[in-house]
Amino acid sequence: MKAIVVRHPGGPEVLEYTDVPTPTVKPGWSLIKVKGFGINHSEIFTRQGQSPDVQFPRILGIEVVGEVAESTDDNLRVGQKVIFIMGEMGRAFDGGYAEYVLLPNHQIYPVQTTLDWPILAAIPETYYTAFGIFRSLQVRPNERVLIRGASSGVGIAVMRLIKSIDYDVQIVGTTRSEAKVQLLQEVGFNEVIVTGNDLPANIGEFDKIVDLIGPLTLRDSLKHLVEFGIVSSTCQLGGQWTLDEFDPITDIPNNRYLTGFYSGDVSQYKIQQMLDFIQLHPLNLSPDKVFTLSEISQAHKYLENSQNLGKIVVML
Template identity: 50%
Template sequence: MKAVVVNCPGGSEVLEVVERPIPQVREGWSLIKVKGFGVNRSEIFTRQGHSPRVTFPRVLGIECVGVIVETTDEDRLPLGQKVLSTMGEMGRAFDGSYAEYVLLPNEQIFPIETALDWTSFAAVPETFYTAYGSMLQLQLTSNDTVLVRGAASGVGISFTKLVKAAYPNLNVYGSVRHLVKEAQLLAVGYDGVILETDGTLETEKTFTKILELVGPSVIKDSISHLANSGIICCTGLLGGQWFLESFDPTFDLANNGYLTTFYSGNVSREQWQSLFDFLETYQVDVIPEKCYRIEEIRKAHDYLESSQAFGKVVIVNEG
C-alpha cells in the first residue's frame, strides 16, 4: 500500500509517500480500506514536532472514512461496512490514516449510514463533528447574534453552514485577520466580516453566542464582545496558545457570561449518526474546498499553511 511517512519533524518536505506492507490484523483491531481523509492543522503541528508524545517515524492522520476489509468484530463491523474513525491515538501513538489502509482499534471505528459520495463523506468527520458539537453547546435560538472567531477555518465554515441550514435567518458574523477572504466568507453564509488586528476585534458589536476557534490567545477580547448572559464556546487553538493564563473567572466573566467547550473525542455511534441525519435533514453543503490525491499530500499541507487556506481540505484515494 501507499503510505505517507514522517521520519523526522520539519516542513512539508518530510512527508514521504512510500510503499509499505498492509498492516496485519490483531485481536480487537480491524482493517479499513481508506477511501478518504481530511487534512487537519493538528497534523501540521505534529509534523512540525509540536506533539510531545509522538515519536517518529510515524504515519500521520487523525481521521478517515472507508470500508472494513478485515474484521475482528463481525457483528458490529462486518466486511464491506461503511465506517469512519477520528481521534483516539491514531496518527500519534500508532500509525494513522495517511495511507491506503489503516489498522484501528474496534472501539474507535464507527459504522455510518450515509448516501454521501466518498469526497463529501471524507470532509465530514473531524471538522463537521467539531462544528456540530460546538453548535449544540452554544444552545442557539432564532434570536441569537453569533460570532465565529477564526471564520475562514474548516470548522468555522462548517459551523456556519450548519447554523444557516437550521436557522436561515440567524445573523452570523465571522472574524479574520485579512479582508481578502471577505467575498468567500459571505458566499458560504456569513452575514458580515469583522477584521481582527493584533488579537483585537475592530468592532463595538456584542454577540449573544461566540464560537472561539482562535483560542486562549484572544479569548479575553472575545469575552469583551459577549452580551450579558451570553455563551462562548472555546473549541479551537488556531492562535497557537494551548492554555488560558492570567484568567480570573469572576472578573473576566463579570457580564454573567457562560464559558464552555466541545471535545471531539467524546463520540458514540449515536452521536455520529445524529450528525449525518442532521446533514441529510437540512441538506447541508459538505463539499470540501480542496481535494487532492495521496501523492499530493505536500501540496495539501502547503495549501493549509498558506494565507490562501479556506475551508476543508481532503485526500481521496482512487478505487
C-alpha cells in the same frame, strides 16, 4: 501499500510518499481500506514536532472514512462503511495517511449514510467538532453570532449548521485576510471583519461567540458578549494551547457563559446523530479542495498558508 511516512519533524517536505507493508490484523483491531480523509491543523503541529508524545517515524492522520477490509470483530462486516476519528490515531499508532490503516475495534464507528465519499471525507473531525459547537450554542431566532476564525473548515461548518435551521440569525465572521472577505460573504456570512487578536471597539456585542482562535483571543471574546450570552472556545488556530493564570471569577464577566467542545468524546450514536441532522438539512458540504495521497505535502502547504476556505480532503 502506499503511505505517507514522517521520519523526523519538519516542514511539508518531510511527508514522504513511499511503500510500506500493509498492516496485519491483530486481536482487537481491524484493517480499514481508506477512501478519504481530511487534513487538520493538529497534523501540521505533529509534523512540526509540537506533539511531544509522538515518536517518529509515524504515519499521520487523525481521521478517516473507509470500508472494513478485515476484522476481528463479528459486528464489523467486510465492506461496511465506517468513520474513525481521534483516539490517538496518527499519534500513538499510525494514522490514515495510507491506503490501509489498522485501527482498534472499539473506536471504529459503522455509519448509515448515502453521502458520496468526497462529501463524507469532509465531515468527520470538522463537522463532528462543528456540530458539538453548534449544539452547545443553543442558538435562538434573531440572535447575533460571531465566528472568529471564520475561514477555517470548522468556522464555515458552524456557519452552515446555524444557517440550516432557518432562523433569522445574523452571522459575523472574522478573518486576518482582506482577500477572504468577499469569499466569506459569498459562502454565507452576513458580515465579515478583518481583525487581529483584538476585536474593534465598535463591533458591538454578540449573543453567541465561536472562538476558534482559542486561548490567544478568549479574554477579548468574553468582553464582547451580551448578558447571558455564550462563548464556545474550541480549536487553537492562534497557536496557543492553554490560557495561563485564568481566573473564572474575574475573567468571565458576570452572567456570561463559557463552554467548549472536546472532539475526543466520540460515540457511534453521536456520529450517526450528526449524519442524520446533515442529511435532513440543506447544507453545502463540498470540500474547499481535493488532493490525492501523493499530493499530501501540497495539501499541508495549502492549509498552512491559510489558502483554504473550508475543508481540505484527500481522496484515494
